[in-house]
Structures are given as C-alpha cells and as structure tokens.
Amino acid sequence: MNKKTIVIKIGTDLVNNKNNQKNILSHIVKQICQLKEQNNLNFIIVSSGAVGCGLSLLGLGKRPEHLSEKQALAAIGQVELMKRYTRLFQYHSKNTLIPAQILITRSDLDNRISYINILNTLHKLFLYKNIIPIINENDTTAIEELRFGDNDTLSARIAVRVDAQLLILLTNVDGLYTANPKKDKNAEFIPIVKQLTAEIFNWAQDTDSPMSVGGMTTKLEAVKIAWHAGIPSVIANGSKKDIIQQVLENKGHFTIFIPPKNKISQRKSWIAFGRTVKGKVFIDKGAVNALLKKGSSLLPVGITSTQGNFKQGDCISIIGPDGVELGRGLSSISKDELDKICGKKTSEIKKLNNNYSLEEVIHRDNMVLFSENTYMEG
Secondary structure, three states: OOOOEEEEEEOHHHHOOOOOOOHHHHHHHHHHHHHHHHHOOEEEEEEOOHHHHHHHHHOOOOOOOOHHHHHHHHHHHHHHHHHHHHHHHHHHOOOOOEEEEEEEOHHHHHOHHHHHHHHHHHHHHHHOOOEEEEEEEOOOOOOHHHOOOOHHHHHHHHHHHOOOOEEEEEEOOOOEEOOOOOOOOOOOEEOEEOOOOHHHHHHOOEOOOOOOOOEHHHHHHHHHHHHHOOOOEEEEEOOOOOHHHHHHHOOOOOEEEOOOOOOOOHHHHHHHHOOOEEEEEEEOHHHHHHHHHOOOOEOHHHEEEEEEOOOOOOEEEEEOOOOOEEEEEEOOOOHHHHHHHOOOOHHHHHHHOOOOOOOOOEOHHHEEEEEOOEEEEO
C-alpha cells in the first residue's frame, strides 16, 4: 500500500450501545470520513457486532454458547451491521465514501493463496479511492477450529499483512489499567508502554459484557502481534469525542504501545504472525540458553512436553520454563512423532529408530524469537 494505512478495530459494545445506539458508531464514522478527506489516508475497519446486531434484532439479551446459535445470529446481524455502516458513511461523507464488506476465516490468512487474494482485493479497493473496507470474521460458516475467536486478533493480523502504520483498538475503556477500573478504584492508568512484560499481561482481565467476546486480554495479544511486527498500537475509548483525531495527534487519554524500531523480515513476520499457532512446545533452561545465546536450532533434547495438535510444517509456540512465550517457528515434525522423542539426545533417538535423520524440531531459519521488546533472528 503506497499511502499510510490505519487499521481500526471497533468493538461490539460501541456498535451495539443500548443507551446511545447510533451516536457512538456515527461519531466514529464521522471522524474517519473527515480524516480520510483531510489527510488522504487509507482506513480499514475491523468491526465486531454481527452477533450483537442479531441479538438486538431478536430482542435477546445474552450471547449464546452454542456455535450453531452464534452462526445463525451472525447471519441475521451481519446484514444489519453493514446497513448501519452504509447509512452512516453515506450521511457523513455526503455519499462519497462507500463501505465494502470482507468476511474471512482464520484459514483464509493461513493459506498463502487466499491471503494474497485478500491483499489484492484490498489493494484494488484502495485504488477506487472512495472505499472503506470493513472486515469481520465469517462467523456464519467458520467451524470452531477455523475461528479467530475475537476481532482483536484479526485486526492485528490484518495490520501486519498490509504493513499498516498504526493499529487502533477502540473499546469502552480508556486504555490499559493495572486492574479493572470498574472493580478496583485504585487501578492506575498506563498511558505509554515501551516494553511488553509479563506484568502487563497479568493486569488484563477478560470482558464481562454479555454481548461481546474477549476483553483486555485479547487486546494485549493483538498488541503483541503488531508490536513484534514494528507497528504501534493504541487502545482507546471509542465513545470519547474526536478520539481518532487525538490518537493521530498523540494528544488525549489513551494507551499507546511503542514497539522497538527494528523490524523483522517479511518471511519471519509470516512465520510468527501470518499463520495460526497450532500447538506449543515447552522447553528447559538449557534450550532457552541455546536459543537466545548460542543461536541454535531447537532440538528434541531441550523439549520437556508438547501441547496442541500440530503437523509437520505447522506454526508452533515455544514456551520457556517460566511459562512465557519465547518465540514461534515451523515444526519439522508432527506432535505425535515429537512426543516419542522429546527430551532425548540424538544418540538415544537413533537407538530407538535407526532411520532417524531429523536433527532439529525447529530450524533456526524457520524460527522467530521474542526477547522482551526486541526480536532475535537467526
């Protein structure tokens, strides 16, 4: 994308606010219209709210638990959601801006061909100059294992794939606090984050809204994805007046996450964030030292246990002894095969299998390591 591209995620509570149903979303759309005209920016909206719209239309007050019910509500609500956006963009842009709907599943971004098609579609939409792409997870057709589960993660992965200049997560709170401000009056607001530490993730709490999915935990996971790709992120209250303008001017009450300046290659970005993590490998202190200080590949001997259901070539997460994600990489072996040899030296494995030829579980070239706030690449 040639122009600056900003990805804005709009949460369910902002789309389906019961007390002020039209005004909040209307004001957000108005800001986007003004900023696009004034600054010649590309905007991509990742919008929640389809299931919430379905709930509202049917007069239901609680999000269902069964997938089939969610899919039915999404089918009903997605039409209403896009009708709202269409009306608002027509009104605030005086019929010059047109929303375009893109519904995707997790597998669409995992599959390189479909992912490239999505990028080509976005590029073509931007060439029209008056289109605002609105992306949502395809809740109606996605089976459970093919779902993102929340649009925070989806927005971050989209931001990485289009190489966005900024990711804005609009929600119903001002930003990151040291505790839930609705429950703890002593919760401290955090305006700037320059290091993604374990303490920060411990501050997060999931949503208690009956309409929405996720909460601060999923937002921080989204920030993490954008952060390691070198994209600044903001968590802000979408109901605040002119909040998007304030974010762009870096003036106002919100939390900004400032990533390190060094960026990883496109290939490493694809390995770490372009694919869905299918499992985890837990490693010991010796393996941590070998990866971080010696630049080694990950060998079976350093793996203590596995989790998930991954196959050869899948992206898996590397977890240290402290439970913190150390990095991600492409597995050279399936989970079933790895379970037979993890913790064993090559000489021990060859005694079990004379035909064994695998040297590493994740080769250094297929690995991305996280080190506090920077990347270490092989």
